[in-house]
Amino acid sequence: MDAGLENVVAAETVLSDVDGLAGRLIIRGHEVGELAAKASFEEATHLLWQGFFSDLPKVDVLKRRIGDARAKVFHKLPRPSSELLALGPVRVLRVLLARLSDDESLECALELAAAPAVITAWAMRARGQMPLNAPDPEQSHAADFLAMLLGHRPSEAEAGALNSYLVTICDHGLNASTFAARVVASTRAGLGSAAIAGLSALKGLLHGGAPGPVLDMLDAIGTAENATKWIEGALDRGERLMGFGHRVYRVRDPRADALKATVKRLPREAGRLALAEEIERVSLQELAARKPDRKLDTNVEFYTALLLEALQIPREAFTCVFAMGRIAGWIAHAKEQIATGRIVRPQSTYVGPVPEHAG
Numbered sequence: 438m439d440a441g442l443e444n445v446v447a448a449e450t451v452l453s454d455v456d457g458l459a460g461r462l463i464i465r466g467h468e469v470g471e472l473a474a475k476a477s478f479e480e481a482t483h484l485l486w487q488g489f490f491s492d493l494p495k496v497d498v499l500k501r502r503i504g505d506a507r508a509k510v511f512h513k514l515p516r517p518s519s520e521l522l523a524l525g526p527v528r529v530l531r532v533l534l535a536r537l538s539d540d541e542s543l544e545c546a547l548e549l550a551a552a553p554a555v556i557t558a559w560a561m562r563a564r565g566q567m568p569l570n571a572p573d574p575e576q577s578h579a580a581d582f583l584a585m586l587l588g589h590r591p592s593e594a595e596a597g598a599l600n601s602y603l604v605t606i607c608d609h610g611l612n613a614s615t616f617a618a619r620v621v622a623s624t625r626a627g628l629g630s631a632a633i634a635g636l637s638a639l640k641g642l643l644h645g646g647a648p649g650p651v652l653d654m655l656d657a658i659g660t661a662e663n664a665t666k667w668i669e670g671a672l673d674r675g676e677r678l679m680g681f682g683h684r685v686y687r688v689r690d691p692r693a694d695a696l697k698a699t700v701k702r703l704p705r706e707a708g709r710l711a712l713a714e715e716i717e718r719v720s721l722q723e724l725a726a727r728k729p730d731r732k733l734d735t736n737v738e739f740y741t742a743l744l745l746e747a748l749q750i751p752r753e754a755f756t757c758v759f760a761m762g763r764i765a766g767w768i769a770h771a772k773e774q775i776a777t778g779r780i781v782r783p784q785s786t787y788v789g790p791v792p793e794h795a796g
């Protein structure tokens with residue numbers, strides 16, 4: 438029995454390989470840093486989906502169709518209601534994904550890939566009672582999301598930074614949300630159901646819910662001088678430091694440095710990065726002292742938080758922006774699982790009571 442399934446290999450995949458000892462992530466034959474530096478989100482989606490849709494068009498057509506799908510999703514959105522918006526952006530995304538199509542077609546996949554950008558921007562604007570911005574299918578996915586969210590065209594640097602983030606996190610082996618998506622897809626429930634399962638797993642604090650709390654930690658610490666006292670206090674209380682530790686990596690998450698470099702290139706990061714670096718240094722020192730047998734290093738979420746903050750994305754929307762990139766991977770994994778023709782159905786060991794008359 439393996440409660441966290443850490444030693445279980447539950448899929449063969451052509452999509453990505455996480456080497457936890459070397460700190461290496463390969464996405465369909467490309468080092469993650471190289472892919473994020475050269476590919477658009479649409480190109481990464483094309484790469485992930487190759488071989489899984491018989492009608493997958495060429496990459497430039499796919500880009501246009503994702504743009505058209507953004508417009509289609511926007512027109513399907515309901516009138517904003519305070520009851521819906523009170524759920525918070527991740528749950529709004531889940532509710533509204535459930536209203537989209539739910540089959541195994543490319544059309545459905547396109548709608549799903551487009552949806553997190555449109556729904557997240559819509560929910561954040563509606564919550565702030567700001568005018569809603571329709572998508573522009575001509576724009577890149579990253580630029581259009583920022584334009585819909587912020588109400589003005591982002592600079593090339595900003596759109597490029599968000600694009601790098603989306604590509605960096607588009608796939609990552611059999612992480613919890615991807616596994617959840619594959620389990621649901623294996624029942625032939627549809628790609629929409631698989632994506633909702635992925636999002637539901639991603640939402641958790643120990644997975645894609647971590648970057649908002651990373652910023653809360655930075656705010657609570659406030660200045661570099663407070664870092665040691667605050668971190669010692671949190672660890673003394675048995676709390677986990679958000680943005681550190683990983684199930685697979687025994688070294689630094691390769692995505693952390695890629696994202697840190699992206700943050701550095703943005704003009705608006707100001708003094709935040711220096712504070713974050715000091716908090717990271719103290720955290721690693723404390724974790725090493727307290728868990729000498731278990732190497733805990735910085736994970737993707739630490740610098741994700743800084744990057745998304747520098748792009749003026751509100752922290753409540755961080756998990757939705759993660760979903761914006763990861764949904765491309767969920768869909769590819771769902772299709773890969775469907776192609777195996779096997780429902781995922783592991784066994785359990787019964788440890789409960791047995792009827793008295795049982796022989």
Ligand code: ACO
Nearest residue numbers: 643644645647676677678679680681682683684731736738
């Ligand atoms: N802060 C403090 N202690 C930690 C942390 C942390 N961030 N991470 C692990 N530990 C401790 C555990 O409590 C455990 O202690 P114990 O042996 O005294 O019980 C020990 O280190 C070993 O933990 P692992 O078995 O390595 O952790 P696991 O693989 O179960 O969990 C996880 C991995 C969930 C990511 C964990 O490190 C964590 O909670 N991190 C903080 C949340 C976070 O940043 N999540 C984002 C991960 S990246 C992603 O999902 C996209």
